[in-house]
Amino acid sequence: MLKIVVCVKAVPDPKLACDLKIDPVTKTLLRCDVPMVLNSLDKHALEAALQIKAENGAYICVLSMGPPEAGSIVKECMALGADKGILLSDPCFGGADAYATAYTLATGVQKIGDVDAVLCGMASSDGATEWVGPEMAVMLGMPVVTRVREIIVGNDESWEVKSALENGYRRMRVRLPALLTVTRDLNAPRALSFSGIIKARKKVITQWRLDDLGVSAETVGIKGSPTIVTEMCAVDNARRVTFLEGTREEKAEQLLQKLIEGGLL
Amino acid sequence: MIDFTFTEEQEMFRKAAREFAETKLAPQVAEMEKTGEVSDAVVKALGEAEMMAITIPEEYGGLGLGYTERLIALEEISRVSVATAMMLQVFALGIEPIVKFGSEELKHKYLPGLASGKRLATTAVTEATGGSDPTGIKSAYTKDGDTFIVNGRKCFITNSHLADTITILAKADDNPKAFCAFVIDKDMPGWKPTHKEHKVGMRGCNTGELSFEDLKIGPEQLLGEEGKGLRVTMAAIGDVGRGGMVGTALGLQAACIEESIKFANQRILYGKPISALQTIQNKIAEMKIDLEAGRLLGYRAAAIQDVGGRSSNEFAVAKYYTTEAAQKAAKMAVDIHGGYGCMEEYPVSRFWRDSAVLGPSAGTSDIMKVIIARWAMS
Known part of the structure; x- marks a missing residue:
């Protein structure tokens, strides 16, 4: 049976993005004021795994890195149908950039062992780098296909997938084990169901700390992050309204000037 | 210390109910308001989302959840559509007497269908002469051997034209202190929904009247003891x-x-x-x-x-x-x-x-x- 790992992330609820604040010292998001939700694109990755499971049989393991509160997101994935949930949680993992996150998750995948496929959302709604999936693939020595919009499961050795391009798609066959990052065009994620939540009562979240992964504290979290954030600021989205006066030609001229001044032309 | 927090599981139920309401109900609200009719899509969606199954025990196809979870679901649904919450709350009102007072035979006959939404329930107690004081009702039963024969009318019944499984209350023709509660279904001749009400609000939630004319009910349809239906x-x-x-x-x-x-x-x-x-x-x-x-x-x-x-x-x-x-x-x-x-x-x-x-x-x-x-x- 295929063993699929789905990487998921707890992110601040995008609906409440305007309430997010930035820590002036650490330049990181202050997440405590906004409820955490399952990253939207990760839902598509999980749905893909659940559909593969329904059609061909598979064992689905959800893997996440985050504070203990992120356990509720892992539990939600198990309520949606994942067989196992693992949370990588340790104070040492805090403040990780994309590279350190990829390293920690890749170590988790290695510890799970005998994985046939790793599915990730293309990006997270808070970081949106699109780096974690491909970096994990390099660390795991797996082929990677990004922006997958269709998975045509072939056999246990390779899958045929469609990957989105700006003006179309690429159709390719990828050798397993492989890592795919998926787009929202891939599927329509199922809704959380009451009976799914009840079934998840019996599923226990496994928590792995630094020692369980057997890696050095220098390689994870903020210490293992090569990225240095020097500045972060909130974007001012305030709108300005200007009424143009004059004839149609004069207004067109004024509009042209405004667009040039605004850097739009 | 008293714990006023919801469990993680209850929070997840709230999330599921909210997601359901915002994605499945919200798009139907405008049409329900416009027509004042029950939306078939909403009823179907409620069934698929297991909303009718919440308090039905698991052995009868339900979820076996509690009244706190029911309250959570209703709150989230009403936040989007009060009419739908009202409809759902009265489905449960028709189901509860079967769960609490029905025989095993009745439970197996009705509850699995009610849990899946294939059957829709209501309860019919209120009449022009009695609602909050149910002893004032005029719907009456007589007996022909073991069979009960019911005549009368019910009014302001939520889901009146929608429900096919109904708990009704009737008074003994010859004893003003004896009441019987029965479960009736659409296959029984002798009853029909009649007038549909046009309410000021909760459009999209059906309310109307039921009429019983020589409705013959077998003793197996009795809920609780004969004569103690008020309870x-x-x-x-x-x-x-x-x-x-x-x-x-x-x-x-x-x-x-x-x-x-x-x-x-x-x-x-x-x-x-x-x-x-x-x-x-x-x-x-x-x-x-x-x-x-x-x-x-x-x-x-x-x-x-x-x-x-x-x-x-x-x-x-x-x-x-x-x-x-x-x-x-x-x-x-x-x-x-x-x-x-x-x-x-x-x-x-x-x-x-x-x-x-x-x-x-x-x-x-x-x-x-x-x-x-x-x-x-x-």
Whole structure:
């Protein structure tokens, strides 16, 4: 049976993005004021795994890195149908950039062992780098296909997938084990169901700390992050309204000037 | 210390119910308002989302969850569609007597279909001469051997034209103190839904009359003991009916607050959003206080019910408080919206109309006070 790992992330609820604040010292998001939700694109990755499971049989393991509160997101994935949930949680993992996150998750995948496929959302709604999936693939020595919009499961050795391009798609066959990052065009994620939540009562979240992964504290979290954030600021989205006066030609001229001044032309 | 927090699982149920309401119900609300008819898509979606199965025991195809979870689901659904919450709450009102008083045969016959939404339930007690005082009903039964023969009319029955499995109450023709509760279904000749009501609010939730003409009911359809049917229906109405109205009212209150804040932050007056005005903040604060207090009353009563206690008095207090608060909140939400609040494009006009139906449903506020006073003085 295929063993699929789905990487998921707890992110601040995008609906409440305007309430997010930035820590002036650490330049990181202050997440405590906004409820955490399952990253939207990760839902598509999980749905893909659940559909593969329904059609061909598979064992689905959800893997996440985050504070203990992120356990509720892992539990939600198990309520949606994942067989196992693992949370990588340790104070040492805090403040990780994309590279350190990829390293920690890749170590988790290695510890799970005998994985046939790793599915990730293309990006997270808070970081949106699109780096974690491909970096994990390099660390795991797996082929990677990004922006997958269709998975045509072939056999246990390779899958045929469609990957989105700006003006179309690429159709390719990828050798397993492989890592795919998926787009929202891939599927329509199922809704959380009451009976799914009840079934998840019996599923226990496994928590792995630094020692369980057997890696050095220098390689994870903020210490293992090569990225240095020097500045972060909130974007001012305030709108300005200007009424143009004059004839149609004069207004067109004024509009042209405004667009040039605004850097739009 | 008393734990006032929901469990992680209950929070997940709330999330699931909210997601369901926002994705499946919200798109249907405009059409329901326009036509005043029940949406088949909504009924189908409720079944698929296991909303009818919440309190039905697992051995009969239900989820075996508690009344707290039911309250959570109703609150979230009402936040989006009060009409749908009302419909759902009365499905449960028709189901509860079968769960609590039905024979094993009746449970196996009806509950799996009701849990999946293939069958739809209601309860029919109210008549022109008796609702809150059910002893005043005129629908009567006579007996022909073991068979009961029922004649009469019921009014203000939610889901009247939708339900195919109905708990009814009738009085003995020859004994004003003997009542029987029966479960009837659509296959039984001798009854039909008649007049459909056109309510001021909760459009999209069907209310109407039922007529019984020589409706023959076998003894196997009896709920509880012969002659003791009042207990059956009153237990369902007291605990489940009032509880359902609490969930419905809480959802409407939450919706009033959300829409008021959204509008108050957008509407500019004197160069600033009206949310900066103390008079507007005062209204929002009052709405919030009522919502928080109502939640404490309602969820406490549900918690009592979940551990097997009778909570009809506690629910009477919660029903009174929350339905009054919902009417107040809807009025304040309309006030905050000013002229826009009277326009159909803004949901608060619907909230206002819906709130008017909350008060009388499952017993008026005055009846709740009668019950509460009896409790206090007992």
